[in-house]
Amino acid sequence: MxxxxxxxxxxxxxxxxxxxxxxxxxxxxxxxxxxxxxxxxxxxxxxxxxxxxxxxxxxxxxxxxxxxxxxxxxxxxxxxxxxxxxxxxxxxxxxxxxxxxxxxxxATIRSYVYKITTRKTPFEEELSWHYFRELEIQKMNEAARLLLDHEDFQCFSRVKTDVNHFGCKIKEAYWEQIDHELLFHITSNRFLRGMVRAIVGTLTDVGEGKLSTAKFKSILESKNRDQASSSAPARGLFLCKVHYPQDIFI
Missing domain, CATH: 3.30.70.580 (Pseudouridine synthase I, catalytic domain, N-terminal subdomain)
Known part of the structure; x- marks a missing residue:
């Protein structure tokens, strides 16, 4: 057989x-x-x-x-x-x-979504990041758009990793707010280990006013993980879509 x-x-x-x-x-x-x-x-x-x-x-x-x-x-x-x-x-x-x-x-495309809740939610405790402080979603989206024009994401990668290169082609990256939930959507051909959580952690610092959009750009160009912020907690991150060419299926 x-x-x-x-x-x-x-x-x-x-x-x-x-x-x-x-x-x-x-x-x-x-x-x-x-x-x-x-x-x-x-x-x-x-x-x-x-x-x-x-x-x-x-x-x-x-x-x-x-x-x-x-x-x-x-x-x-x-x-x-x-x-x-x-x-x-x-x-x-x-x-x-x-x-x-x-x-x-x-796989040609992968998508993640990161969930932040702005109020305590008993039913989402293990499935989202409860963020206590106010975030400016417009500023976070201004910074997120810079990701689309960049290709080297070493600054958001784990320091000890076995990848051959840090190149990724991000196709979309944006925040949306639905009631008390903030959702970060990001799609790319590939992702580095810890990359999305590092991006989210840095973007929330932009949303709080701790980092400017110009500073976020300089972090991207630095290729240095120490320049970026701490990673967001794992519990809010979901792998939500993986795309394949249809011709691989029988």
Whole structure:
């Protein structure tokens, strides 16, 4: 029987996990899914995700691929896999893809949203950043627009990282306010580790008046993480969209 490659569409609440990637002596989203798949399919299964979210970060849309020798029926598969997974991880879909399709390298666009709440909200405690001080969203959007004209984001990257370059092509970056919630939307071809949280932390300093738009621009040009502000908490960050060319699907 031929080995087939499948894509999983996944969502998870990252509060109880040490990020996406499997680690020794730590509970990860990847590890939980691999364990459930291995039980269901009665063979060891390794998955590859579209990207690695950090400890405490969530996803409303994440993808991963795995190889399996056999035909899988989506309806029956989804019912069984979701019964084996913890309550804070869900698989939404299963699709067969071409052998060369890759969850990480075939992805062309990724989007994140960061959630800030301006009042205490019991139901969002683990899913947003409660910000006590007033923020000027117009100033934050003026600074956010500068991201679109920049390509090197070393200033917002973790210092110890294994990437070959710090280039990213940001396609959109803006804040919107809906009642007591501030949402930061950002879309790019790729993201560096810790990048979105570092951007949000620096933009909130702009919104508070601690940093000017000119200073934000100089931080971008500095290529120095020490110049940027502290990172925003992980709990407000969601990976929300990953886009692939349609021709990879069967």
């Amino acid at each position: 031929d080995i087939k490659r499948y894509f999983l569409e996944i969502a998870y609440k990252g509060t109880n996990y040490h990020g996406w990637q499997t680690q020794k002596n730590a509970v990860s989203v990847q590890g939980a899914i691999e364990n459930a798949l291995s039980i269901l399919l009665k063979t060891p299964i390794i998955i590859m995700g579209s990207g690695r979210t950090d400890t405490g970060v969530h996803a409303t849309q994440q993808f991963a691929h795995f190889d399996f020798e056999g035909e899988l029926n989506q309806f029956g598969f989804l019912k069984k896999i979701n019964s084996l997974l913890p309550k804070d991880i869900a698989v939404y879909s299963l699709r067969e893809v071409k052998h060369e399709a890759h969850a990480r390298f075939s």
